Amino acid sequence: MxxxxxxxxxxxxxxxxxxxxxxxxxxxxxxxxxxxxxxxLVQWYGKLDIFLTMTCNPSWPEIKKHLADEDEIQNRPNLVSRVFRAKIEQLKDDLFKKNLFGEVAAYTYVIEFQKRGLPHAHFLIILKQRSKMFSPEAYDRIVSAELPDPKESPYLHSLVLKHMVHGPCGLLNLNSPCMRQNRKCRNNYPKDFSAYTKHGRNSYPIYRRRNDGRSVIIRNYTLDNRWIVPYNAYLLAKFDCHINVKICSGIEAV
Structure with a gap:
């Protein structure tokens, strides 16, 4: 043609x-x-419950220890892919055999490679009826979108700073890759403060982001809970990478 x-x-x-x-x-x-x-799968088992994104961390010790002194991570796709696949298999065991979020009725996922060469996976999970989440309290047991207490959970706090802070963008950084032509973040950050998790107008949850005074300095900017990407504390602490967990309310993600 x-x-x-x-x-x-x-x-x-x-x-x-x-x-x-x-x-x-x-x-x-x-x-x-x-x-x-x-x-x-959606037609047979019903709407999706969880949308999970996991991105490869080039600083994983399994990758670092096999790099020669002159090696650069982008030049070793064979090593990166092998380690990422092993991590994905561990994640699947947690989700589908150990039932971390509940009994799973069906799931599908896709692995993509970013422009810089790092793989990431998108999981769509449908839970069985007895494991489904119908209340904001159930969402809070799985998803968090706040800075952990640095005194109570110093390790988790360091991982959230490393992997789960968005931006800064918007008026703080107009040149951020997430900025659209209308000078708005395509992911709608910063989010609004919310004292508790609730359902939004479009049926997607508004996660709890309390104005509790906690803040961090990222790239010389002071950021608070409004900039935190939703995560699951257990998975973040175990895999030490960007691992975004959201509650799904529609089938557009398919």
Whole structure:
């Protein structure tokens, strides 16, 4: 098609069209089949409950100890991919065998590679009926969006600062990658303070972000709970990477 658009009129100079079957991983038929499978899961088991994103941490000791002195992390995709896959398998054990969030009825996930080469995974999880969450109190048992107490949980506090602080963006940094042309953050940070978790107008929860006076200095800016990305304390402490956990209220994420 590109050749015809370019002005070629002789079919013999073009070659023949090749139809990639669904068995070709990443082809259009394979991707459509996977999409239809995911939509069938939603149709059969109901709406999604949890959306989880896990991003590779290039500072994991399993990666660092296998790097030579002259190695750079972006030049070792084989090492990064192997370690990330091992971490993903550990995460799947926690979620689907140990039932960290409850009994799972169905799930689907996709692994993508960022422009800088680091892989990350997006999980969509549907819980069984007896494990579903219907109240803000149930959301708080899984998701937190606040700075931990640095005295009570110094390790968790350090991980939140390292992995789960957004920005700064907005008026603090107009050149942040998340800024749109209208000078607004596409992720809508900073969020509003909220004394407790509640349902928003669009049925998505508004997580508890109390104005408790806690703040941190990131890149010479003072940030508070409004800039914290939702996380699960257990998973963050175990995997030491950016691991965003959200409550789902729609099927758009599929």
């Amino acid at each position: 590109d050749t015809v658009i370019g002005g070629e009129t002789s079919a013999s100079n073009i070659g023949k069209r090749i139809i990639l079957p669904a068995s070709f991983i990443g082809g259009p038929r394979d991707m459509r089949r996977r999409y239809m499978d995911a939509m069938s």
